[in-house]
Amino acid sequence: MVNNKKLKNEISKILEKKDVKHVICYTNGSYGFQTRPFFISKKEDIEKIIFSPFCVHNLSLYVNNNEEKKTGVVVKGCDSKTIVQLIQEKQLNREKIIIIGIPCNGVIDPKKLRKKISEPLENVDVKETNNKYIISFENKKYEFNKKDLVFDKCLTCEHPTPIIYDVLIDEKIKPVGKEKFEQVKNFEKEKLDNRWRFWEEQFSKCIRCYACRDTCPVCFCEECIAEQLNPQWLCRSVNISENTTWHIMRAFHLAGRCTGCAECERVCPMDIPLMLLNKKLEKEIKELFDYAPGINPKNKPLFAMYKPDDPEEDIK
Numbered sequence: 215m216v217n218n219k220k221l222k223n224e225i226s227k228i229l230e231k232k233d234v235k236h237v238i239c240y241t242n243g244s245y246g247f248q249t250r251p252f253f254i255s256k257k258e259d260i261e262k263i264i265f266s267p268f269c270v271h272n273l274s275l276y277v278n279n280n281e282e283k284k285t286g287v288v289v290k291g292c293d294s295k296t297i298v299q300l301i302q303e304k305q306l307n308r309e310k311i312i313i314i315g316i317p318c319n320g321v322i323d324p325k326k327l328r329k330k331i332s333e334p335l336e337n338v339d340v341k342e343t344n345n346k347y348i349i350s351f352e353n354k355k356y357e358f359n360k361k362d363l364v365f366d367k368c369l370t371c372e373h374p375t376p377i378i379y380d381v382l383i384d385e386k387i388k389p390v391g392k393e394k395f396e397q398v399k400n401f402e403k404e405k406l407d408n409r410w411r412f413w414e415e416q417f418s419k420c421i422r423c424y425a426c427r428d429t430c431p432v433c434f435c436e437e438c439i440a441e442q443l444n445p446q447w448l449c450r451s452v453n454i455s456e457n458t459t460w461h462i463m464r465a466f467h468l469a470g471r472c473t474g475c476a477e478c479e480r481v482c483p484m485d486i487p488l489m490l491l492n493k494k495l496e497k498e499i500k501e502l503f504d505y506a507p508g509i510n511p512k513n514k515p516l517f518a519m520y521k522p523d524d525p526e527e528d529i530k
Contacts, residue, residue: 216265216266216316216317216383216384217383217384218263218264218265220383220384221239221263221265221288221314221316221383222260222261222263224314224381224383225237225239225254225260225263225286225288225314226257226260228286228312228314228381229254229255229256229257229260229286230257231284233283233284234283234284234285234286234312235255235281235282235283235284235285236253236254236255236285236286237253237254237255237285237286237287237288237312237314238251238252238253238273238276238277238285238286238287238288239251239252239254239263239265239273239286239287239288239314240252240263240264240265240269240271240273240288241262241263241264242262242264246334246335246336246338247268247324247327247335247336247338247340247351248268248324249264249266249268249269249270249271250271251271251273251276253276265288265316265383266340267319267320267321267322267340267342267347267364268321268322268324268338268340269290269321270321270322270323270324270365270480271477272292272293272296272429272431272475272477273287273288273289273293274287274289274293274296274297274300274431275296275429275430275431275477277297277300277306277311279305279306279307279310279311281310284310284311284312285310285311285312286311286312286313286314287311287312287313287314288314288316289313289314289315289316289376289379290316290318290321290374290376291315291317291318291371291373291374291375291376291377291387292318292367292371292373292473292474292475293376293475294313294315294373294376294377294378294379294508295373295377295473295474295475295507295508295509296431296432296473296475296508297311297313297378297508298377298378298473298508298509298510298511299432299471299473299507299508299515300431300432301511302508302511302513302514302515303432303471303515305434308511312380312381313376313378313379313380313381314379314380314381314383315375315376315378315379315380315381315382315383316376316382316383316384317374317375317376317382317383317384317385317386317387318368318371318374318387319342319360319368319374319387319390320360320364320365320368320369320371320374320390321364321365321368322340322347322363322364322365323363323364323365323366323480324480325480325485326362326363326364327349327363330356330358330362330363331349331356335349335351336351336352337351337352338350338351339351342360345359345360345361346358346359346360347359347360347363365476365480366397366476366489367474367475367476367489368390369390369391370390370391370392370393370394371389371390371391372389372391372392372393373389374387374388374389374390375387377508377509378511393474393496395493395496395497397490397493398490398493398494398497399497401490401494413458414454414458416486416487417454417457417458417461417486418454418457419484419485419486420452420457420460420461420484420486421452421483421484422450422452422456422457422460423483424438424440425478425481425482425483426464426478426479426481426482426488427440427464427478429477429478429480429481430468430477430478431475431477432468432471432472432473433464433467433468439463440460440463448460448463461486461488461491462491465491465492465494465495466495468492468495469495469498469499469516470495470499470503470505470507470515470516470517471507471515471516472492472495472496472507473507473508474489474492474493474496476489478492499516503516503524
């Protein structure tokens with residue numbers, strides 16, 4: 215578990231700086247076990263700050279470099295990859311961000327937890343010990359293996375310690391797994407008709423709320439192509455054709471850019487497995503270009519660089 219006392223002390227020090235507007239961190243939410251982003255600018259609110267396995271949000275979404283003063287932000291390992299990607303794409307100015315890094319052993323997927331405990335969860339306490347979570351509330355106690363509750367992304371996390379930071383809370387953590395794209399590879403073995411039927415079923419559920427886009431930190435176009443009317447690229451009707459166009463288009467827009475934070479899949483109200491699409495493209499990018507997004511802030515984005523030794527085997 216993260217040393218919350220140290221986290222509060224470090225944020226308190228940052229707030230003392232005159233060139234800092236606020237720090238984006240976590241606090242308890244208004245319902246049950248959920249947490250929420252917290253913009254803190256006053257030291258008297260320091261006790262509201264928390265970090266626990268319930269802190270799922272990728273806070274890089276809320277960093278705004280248009281402010282005159284600096285912004286502090288708390289990031290987990292996967293979140294730091296997004297910060298790096300946004301720096302690469304000139305969306306963030308490194309000099310205007312103070313990054314508080316938190317080595318992370320994984321965070322709890324609320325959807326998985328609700329399947330395990332169906333009753334309302336209020337005033338929940340979670341403790342982490344020996345690869346298990348102990349969930350306590352209302353004099354009840356449940357014990358689960360971590361791997362049964364954490365997000366799928368946490369099971370193959372190669373960067374549990376933030377890649378980039380100014381302050382690191384607690385000791386560095388060794389990678390817990392390696393991304394082998396097993397789910398994608400298994401899906402690729404299915405017959406083409408079966409694969410299409412699967413996605414037809416998934417895309418037919420989409421209500422086009424665009425929550426996936428709105429929560430994605432690397433979706434930052436001033437005007438989304440889905441909402442353009444002149445010319446109109448995508449009709450607003452909700453049907454399998456338009457839904458498929460939307461999801462395929464968005465997945466390709468994220469090719470070489472998606473850092474795997476899985477926020478899109480987390481917020482989808484229809485439980486569409488969006489990361490299966492994203493991971494497919496991540497796998498192809500890795501195999502074709504030996505490139506992984508969000509790793510080195512000094513690198514250029516994939517499609518903004520040229521390698522003289524690129525074999526160009528796909529060009530006829």
